[in-house]
Amino acid sequence: EIVLTQSPATLSLSPGEGATLSCRASQSISSYLAWYQQKPGQAPRLLVYDASNRATGIPARFSGSGSGTDFTLTISSLEPEDFAVYYCQQRFNWPPLTFGGGTKVEFK
Amino acid sequence: QLQLQESGSGLVKPSQTLSLTCAVSGGSISSGGYSWGWIRQPPGKGLEWLGYMYHDGNTYYNSSLKSRVTISVDRSKNHFSLKLSSVTAADTAVYYCACGSNWYEYFQHWGQGTLVTVSS
Numbered sequence: 001e002i003v004l005t006q007s008p009a010t011l012s013l014s015p016g017e018g019a020t021l022s023c024r025a026s027q028s029i030s031s032y033l034a035w036y037q038q039k040p041g042q043a044p045r046l047l048v049y050d051a052s053n054r055a056t057g058i059p060a061r062f063s064g065s066g067s068g069t070d071f072t073l074t075i076s077s078l079e080p081e082d083f084a085v086y087y088c089q090q091r092f093n094w095p096p097l098t099f100g101g102g103t104k105v106e107f108k
Numbered sequence: 109q110l111q112l113q114e115s116g117s118g119l120v121k122p123s124q125t126l127s128l129t130c131a132v133s134g135g136s137i138s139s140g141g142y143s144w145g146w147i148r149q150p151p152g153k154g155l156e157w158l159g160y161m162y163h164d165g166n167t168y169y170n171s172s173l174k175s176r177v178t179i180s181v182d183r184s185k186n187h188f189s190l191k192l193s194s195v196t197a198a199d200t201a202v203y204y205c206a207c208g209s210n211w212y213e214y215f216q217h218w219g220q221g222t223l224v225t226v227s228s
Contacts, residue, residue: 095168
């Protein structure tokens, strides 16, 4: 099973600042990684798939990068609605499809 | 725009079977453009993948559930279902149905989620 480790667990930032979230895989997963955003009481929302492709309707301030074992989700300038929990998910070697433990982006 | 909606019992007794249905609107399950899955999230915790069904009916499950899980589809009703047998308190979670484009095992569209509590 591929384990995804997200860091940091919590990121304390202010609106307008940039955010860099990390997801590390226990073995190479090529570019088969997605990022999701989840707000309290809501279902996750797909942001990025295959490491760097923004999903439909996702603002350009969200960008994904990486390949192999190290991946990054960058939010260029935080909007108030971006404070949420972010998960990564791999589809390279499955079953099982696996998710990371999440990074919470909170108000500083 | 595809929409998904979970329904089913919100309270299940230990050792019984949890049954949920995901109704699909805004598109047809039979169209072949999507594959379907179930994910759960225990209160205050992260996401756990349960199972995935391709448009052709091939189905894959999380082996950590030890063969307790079954996903099926009813094309005439445009819905798909989850059954989880022999439940315990550890199965208490918000259960989500979701789908994504074929051959991309990601989840583009999600239901709102339904809380299932296992308790006597």
